[in-house]
Amino acid sequence: MVSAPVQVAPPVQAPARVRRLPRWVAPVAGVVAVVALYVAFRGKAVLPHDDDATLFHWLNDARDWVDENRNSSPIFLYVVNYLRLGAAGVYEGLQAGLVALGWPGLLGLAAGLGWLAGGWRIALVSFAGFAGVGVLGFWEASVETLALTLSAVLLSLLFGIPLGIWAGRSHRVRRIVTPVLDVMQIMPTFSYLSPMVLLFLIGPASATIATMIYAMPPAIRITAMAIQRVSGVAVEASESLGATRWQTLGKVRLPLALNTITLGVNQTIAAALSMVPLTALIAAPGLGEDLLRALARVNVGAALVPGVAIVLIAIVLDRMTRAAAQRRESGTRARAVRWGGFAVLTAAGLALVPAMAQEFPEQWQVQIVRPINDVVDWIEAHWYTFTGFLNDVVAYGLLNPLQDVLTSAPWWLVTAAVLVFAWRVSGLAAGLVATVCLLCVAALQLWEHAMETLTLVLVASVITIAAGLALGVAAARSRWFAAGLRPVLDAAQTMPSFSYLLPAVALFGNGRFTAITASFIYAVPVVARLVEDGLRAVPGTVMEAARSAGSTDRQLLWKVQLPMARGSLLLAANQGIVMTLAMVVIGALVGAGALGYDVVAGFAQQEDYGKGLAAGVALVLLGVMLDRITQGANGRRSPHKKRNA
Amino acid sequence: MKKLRLIAGVLVLGLSAAACGGAKVEDDSAAAPSASAAGSAAASAGGTVKIAINGWVGYEADAAVVSYLLEHELGYKVEKVTLAEEPSWQGMESGDVDVILENWGHPDLKKKYIEEKQIAVEAGSTGNKGVIGWYVPEWMVEKYPDITDYKNLNKYADLFKTSESDGKGQMLDGDPSFVTNDEALVKNLKLDYKVVYAGSEAALIKAAKQATDQKKPLLMYFYEPQWLFNQVKLVKVNLPAYTEGCDSDPKKVACDYPPYDLDKIVSKKFADTGGKAYELIKAFQWTNDDQNAVADDITNNGMSAEDAAKKWVEANTAKWQAWMPK
Numbered sequence: 027m028v029s030a031p032v033q034v035a036p037p038v039q040a041p042a043r044v045r046r047l048p049r050w051v052a053p054v055a056g057v058v059a060v061v062a063l064y065v066a067f068r069g070k071a072v073l074p075h076d077d078d079a080t081l082f083h084w085l086n087d088a089r090d091w092v093d094e095n096r097n098s099s100p101i102f103l104y105v106v107n108y109l110r111l112g113a114a115g116v117y118e119g120l121q122a123g124l125v126a127l128g129w130p131g132l133l134g135l136a137a138g139l140g141w142l143a144g145g146w147r148i149a150l151v152s153f154a155g156f157a158g159v160g161v162l163g164f165w166e167a168s169v170e171t172l173a174l175t176l177s178a179v180l181l182s183l184l185f186g187i188p189l190g191i192w193a194g195r196s197h198r199v200r201r202i203v204t205p206v207l208d209v210m211q212i213m214p215t216f217s218y219l220s221p222m223v224l225l226f227l228i229g230p231a232s233a234t235i236a237t238m239i240y241a242m243p244p245a246i247r248i249t250a251m252a253i254q255r256v257s258g259v260a261v262e263a264s265e266s267l268g269a270t271r272w273q274t275l276g277k278v279r280l281p282l283a284l285n286t287i288t289l290g291v292n293q294t295i296a297a298a299l300s301m302v303p304l305t306a307l308i309a310a311p312g313l314g315e316d317l318l319r320a321l322a323r324v325n326v327g328a329a330l331v332p333g334v335a336i337v338l339i340a341i342v343l344d345r346m347t348r349a350a351a352q353r354r355e356s357g358t359r360a361r362a363v364r365w366g367g368f369a370v371l372t373a374a375g376l377a378l379v380p381a382m383a384q385e386f387p388e389q390w391q392v393q394i395v396r397p398i399n400d401v402v403d404w405i406e407a408h409w410y411t412f413t414g415f416l417n418d419v420v421a422y423g424l425l426n427p428l429q430d431v432l433t434s435a436p437w438w439l440v441t442a443a444v445l446v447f448a449w450r451v452s453g454l455a456a457g458l459v460a461t462v463c464l465l466c467v468a469a470l471q472l473w474e475h476a477m478e479t480l481t482l483v484l485v486a487s488v489i490t491i492a493a494g495l496a497l498g499v500a501a502a503r504s505r506w507f508a509a510g511l512r513p514v515l516d517a518a519q520t521m522p523s524f525s526y527l528l529p530a531v532a533l534f535g536n537g538r539f540t541a542i543t544a545s546f547i548y549a550v551p552v553v554a555r556l557v558e559d560g561l562r563a564v565p566g567t568v569m570e571a572a573r574s575a576g577s578t579d580r581q582l583l584w585k586v587q588l589p590m591a592r593g594s595l596l597l598a599a600n601q602g603i604v605m606t607l608a609m610v611v612i613g614a615l616v617g618a619g620a621l622g623y624d625v626v627a628g629f630a631q632q633e634d635y636g637k638g639l640a641a642g643v644a645l646v647l648l649g650v651m652l653d654r655i656t657q658g659a660n661g662r663r664s665p666h667k668k669r670n671a
Numbered sequence: 672m673k674k675l676r677l678i679a680g681v682l683v684l685g686l687s688a689a690a691c692g693g694a695k696v697e698d699d700s701a702a703a704p705s706a707s708a709a710g711s712a713a714a715s716a717g718g719t720v721k722i723a724i725n726g727w728v729g730y731e732a733d734a735a736v737v738s739y740l741l742e743h744e745l746g747y748k749v750e751k752v753t754l755a756e757e758p759s760w761q762g763m764e765s766g767d768v769d770v771i772l773e774n775w776g777h778p779d780l781k782k783k784y785i786e787e788k789q790i791a792v793e794a795g796s797t798g799n800k801g802v803i804g805w806y807v808p809e810w811m812v813e814k815y816p817d818i819t820d821y822k823n824l825n826k827y828a829d830l831f832k833t834s835e836s837d838g839k840g841q842m843l844d845g846d847p848s849f850v851t852n853d854e855a856l857v858k859n860l861k862l863d864y865k866v867v868y869a870g871s872e873a874a875l876i877k878a879a880k881q882a883t884d885q886k887k888p889l890l891m892y893f894y895e896p897q898w899l900f901n902q903v904k905l906v907k908v909n910l911p912a913y914t915e916g917c918d919s920d921p922k923k924v925a926c927d928y929p930p931y932d933l934d935k936i937v938s939k940k941f942a943d944t945g946g947k948a949y950e951l952i953k954a955f956q957w958t959n960d961d962q963n964a965v966a967d968d969i970t971n972n973g974m975s976a977e978d979a980a981k982k983w984v985e986a987n988t989a990k991w992q993a994w995m996p997k
Contacts, residue, residue: 078922097695107694227765228758306753309767315753322726322846324873396973421834535877536870537835617870623847630755630848632779633921 053450060443064435071436073473077637081471085636092224106225113238114231116181121173127376129165129386133157134375136342138368144349149371155342163393164313164335165386171302171312172339174230178237178298183291186242190249190290191275200250207243212604212649214611215240215304216625217642223308223629224639233302233310241298248290252283288351295343303336303524304612307629317524321615326532327398333525402532409533417539424485425538432477437468440477448655456654463651472637472644478620479610479648486542486606490549491599497550498557498598499583508558518551526609531616541613541622549605553598560594561587600656607649621645719748720941720948721769723759726846727872729896731976732965733772733797737955739980740991747948755848760784763791763938769945770794770952771936775801775850776929785936792942794935794949798956801931802895802907803850805842808882809904811889821860821910828863830888840864843891845875852924853892856910859925864890879903896959898967950996957990 096102124132133156140152159168193200218236226232256279264278280287306314313332320329405413432440441464449457467476501508530543564587572586588595614622621641628638720741722734734751741747752759752768760780762768784791807818817823828840835841842864844853853866869875875891876899882889883903893905910927917926935952942949961983968979984991 103694111694223761228754228761229765229767309752309754309758309762309765311750311752319724319726319753322871322873323728324871324877418834426834536874615870617868617874619868623868627847630757630846632757 056446060439063439064431067436067439069434071438072434073437073468073471075474076471077634079471079637081640082636085639086633089224089635089639109235110226110231113177113181113226113234114229116177117173117230117234120177120180121170124169124173128379128382128384129160130378130382131372131376132169133160134372134378137375138371140342140346140349141367141371142350142364143346144352148345148349149367151345152342155338158338159335160386161390161392162331162335162338163386163388164316164332167311167313167316167332168335168339171314171336174233174237174305174310174312175295175298175302175339175343178234178241178302179291179295181234181238182242182245182294182298185238186245186290186294187249187287189242190246190287191253191280193246194250194253203246203250207247208653209646209650210239210243212653213240213646214608214622214649215301216611216614216622217645218301219305219308220625220628220635220639220642224635228309230310232308233305236305236308237298237301240301241294244293244297245290248293249283249287252286252290253279255286256282285351288347292344292347292351295347296340299336299340299343300524307626314524318615321527321531324531324535325395325399326402326528327395329528329531330398330525331395333528336525405533413534417534417537420485420539420542421537425481428485429478429481432481433474437473441465441468444651444655452655452657456657459654460651463647463654467644467647470640470644470647472621472624472641475620475624475641476644476648479607479622479645482538482541482610482613482618482620483603483607483648483652486545486549486610487599487603489542490546490606491553491602493546494550494553494598494602495557495595497554499561501554501558502561502587503579503583511554515551515555518547524612527612527616536617538613538618540616541610541618544613544616545606545609548609549602552605553602556594556598556601557591560591560598563594564590596656600653603652603656604649607645607652611645621648718948719750720945721750721752721762721767723762723768723771724751724753725756725759725771725773726753726848727894728898728966728970729799729962730773731969732962732979733955735965735969735976735980736957736983736991737772737952739977739984740951740994741948744995745947745951755846756850757848760791760936763936764788766940769938769941772952772955773797773799773933774936775803775931775933777850781936790939791936792939794937794942794953796956797933797935799896799933799959799962801933803928803931804893805853805890805908805910806879806893806905807888807890807908808879809906810883810886812906819906819908821862821908824890824908825861825863827888831864831890833867835867836865840890842866843875843878843889844868845892846871849892850928851892852918852921852928855922855924859923860910879905896962896966898963898970901963901967902971947996951994954994954996956994961987961990 092102096107127135133153136152136156137149140149156168159165189203193203218240222232222236226235260278260282261274264274269277302310302312303314303317306312306318313336316332317329317336320326320332441461444464445457445461447457448460467473497511501511526544526548527540529547530540534540534543568586568590569582572582577585610618611622611625614620614626621644624634624641625638625645627634628636628641722738724731724734738749738751741749752762754762754768756771756775756777757780759768759771760777760783763771763784781791781793785793805821811818815827818827824840831840831842832838833841840863842853842857842862844851844866845868847868847870856862857864857866869878869891875893878889878891879893879899880903881887890908893899899905911925913927913929918924918929935955937945937949937952945952965979965983968974968982969976972979974982
């Protein structure tokens with residue numbers, strides 16, 4: 027039952043669970059009906075792709091209008107262009123500031139901030155992390171990436187925290203904001219880029235704004251949650267002492283919520299860092315550019331190194347903010363020690379600036395591109411038959427047949443099957459939302475490409491969830507295995523989505539299977555962790571009872587643990603599918619085609635702009651649909667767990 | 672209460688914005704080649720030149736040599752912006768790009784950005800002659816001599832089937848942002864093929880090498896100048912001959928690609944204020960062999976773009992000295 031939500035594949039689908047007896051009748055009848063209808067209507071009412079669709083032309087015309095009126099329409103003169111200039115200003119200011127610090131100054135500042143946030147351990151991590159970036163030979167690009175990330179995070183917090191406070195205080199605002207945030211978090215990163223290019227052109231300003239929007243939801247969510255959770259007693263005490271509302275907010279609510287809000291900052295930074303490399307597609311500077319260039323040259327070594335640099339930056343910022351969030355004011359160290367240490371470290375760094383070369387010393391840099399590429403070449407030469415075989419098995423055995431079915435089935439049959447399936451799994455509301463999403467995809471005239479993307483997502487999700495389930499079960503049953511798995515999962519969750527393409531490209535070259543492999547590596551850790559957590563949460567007393575009733579281990583797993591962890595398992599499936607979608611789309615960069623490719627082509631070619639924009643929207647709709655289908659049976663997820671690409 | 676303040680704030684913001692008379696995109700100070708150099712002016716005398724880098728190594732060879740000369744001979748700082756072809760033109764509008772060093776035709780973009788918007792100007796030929804076409808490995812021509820005529824391609828479509836080509840023959844294209852009419856060609860010449868995008872120049876090269884080494888059938892989009900022709904023998908397939916204007920409607924193209932005279936495009940602003948950097952770029956001109964030598968060093972001899980440029984510059988002093996501003 028667990029993996030049921032994955033088998034969305036119409037028409038051979040099996041509705042998950044029937045509560046009346048006999049359980050198998052309704053699903054089997056449903057499957058038979060869908061198969062029969064498919065056979066009868068195969069090839070009819072299909073919606074073949076047409077690059078010339080009127081909608082695309084209409085969007086192109088809209089783009090042309092914007093292009094012509096960018097310097098005359100009041101909306102642009104007084105609003106949009108100022109936003110652009112403002113974002114550009116923030117980025118340029120930060121970038122100039124970071125560069126002016128010089129590399130020793132920045133290292134010192136990082137160590138100082140680490141000390142301030144969490145003592146010598148974090149100071150060491152910060153120093154080592156940033157120094158590592160320099161050793162890898164990517165200091166300059168990393169500073170640009172850092173500047174871009176920080177400016178986006180700064181703006182996200184500037185807008186996100188007030189919005190979060192408002193949402194935390196007002197039930198009505200929360201009700202309006204929550205669904206918007208839901209959609210924002212399901213949206214694949216790619217979809218944010220085309221509208222940004224239209225409004226703000228390409229370049230760092232546009233990239234900053236795109237990243238800001240992408241990174242804002244966790245800031246709003248967690249702030250709202252933190253404000254809500256402030257104990258009523260404290261608020262009442264303050265009010266009864268005659269504090270005004272603003273005083274209560276400033277002196278009671280915010281200080282009490284501060285640690286949780288810092289956690290929100292942590293999540294915002296993580297989101298921003300997973301977006302920033304992708305903005306290289308719209309001419310943002312930094313590590314993303316090196317990554318893209320290396321991907322274009324199929325140079326795995328050259329792509330892996332900036333990937334590692336991004337991970338290092340992510341780890342430093344993550345540890346720093348997490349430590350800051352966990353800090354207790356009544357901690358062991360006095361204020362003077364903390365600030366003193368910060369001042370000493372920063373000053374030491376800055377004092378070294380005049381003494382050191384302006385650029386990170388070349389003799390400290392290590393070259394690891396070549397050895398990596400040698401390994402890749404060896405794999406390519408020796409594993410070719412195996413990787414080629416795997417690729418062909420998945421392509422001919424799964425992808426092509428499923429894609430044939432989905433693209434040759436009438437659109438109404440696919441829609442009806444989705445409706446019924448979603449209804450069974452997640453209830454009528456979810457079913458209706460899913461149906462409306464699919465109908466909108468059809469209206470966007472991207473049906474065929476959407477079905478191709480869906481094929482990829484389904485195949486990748488099945489593989490991912492199966493593997494995640496196996497790993498999660500193994501980890502829940504063996505402490506030893508869990509201990510070994512944990513650091514791997516931790517690392518995987520810190521990495522930006524982009525870097526997952528690399529090992530896949532190394533093994534399989536370009537193509538759809540590569541995208542599947544990448545999304546597999548990307549989503550498996552999260553799925554495995556959720557499964558493990560779910561199984562571990564099954565109360566010990568229940569397990570004892572089952573054991574004393576004579577259950578074998580096997581029975582215990584299938585009859586007790588898995589059914590009782592149903593909620594977590596559904597959440598795992600949901601996360602697995604949404605993350606897979608996000609990654610499969612990025613796979614367009616390495617030849618996975620379909621909607622993701624339409625979006626990429628939209629940046630690159632003027633006549634494809636409209637199609638790209640529509641494809642971005644279609645991706646959002648697909649995401650909402652898959653999310654609704656798989657999450658209805660379970661309550662809302664916690665904002666902490668969500669981090670799609 | 673709070674809402675009121677918010678609205679008031681927005682109003683004030685709006686009014687103050689209105690008072691400034693609005694912002695146009697070219698107001699962006701970053702657009703001027705020398706303005707953005709302030710942050711790191713110490714090392715560079717002349718300012719910063721932003722060169723777009725398009726996704727093929729021949730282009731990078733041009734950029735490597737020009738950058739090397741700008742940095743070491745004229746004291747400029749060079750910023751390389753990795754972009755696809757069309758966004759590079761947009762970049763001249765937004766101020767993120769000063770120079771496109773190897774432009775393949777693009778009459779539509781020239782019309783839009785040079786004639787209509789007047790934000791870009793031509794800066795002369797690079798001296799390179801460009802050819803785009805469909806190629807098969809030489810061993811296929813030996814085995815199937817008539818394959819070089821497009822009319823016979825349908826006969827061989829089965830050979831080119833792959834897991835990605837939907838049961839048709841596979842026509843392998845490169846980066847989707849490259850200049851290509853292939854989807855229209857397949858349709859208009861009624862070929863039983865599907866265009867599949869390898870995603871990059873490197874992926875095409877890999878496919879060409881594998882097709883030659885492992886004797887795998889391959890039909891692919893490719894172009895000259897390209898160092899690969901020194902290593903792997905490829906033969907061009909004859910499409911219906913190009914005639915002036917036969918490619919004017921991109922949906923109805925049914926003829927071969929035109930011969931390209933590759934040229935340089937610079938932003939209007941750079942042409943006006945770029946000084947010596949502009950003069951050097953305008954004068955830059957070399958041969959396909961020159962470009963292939965540098966590209967070959969970058970790709971196959973493990974050199975960085977800068978080292979490869981240095982090697983060429985040291986060996987060809989007379990050539991580049993002719994480009995130097997007087």
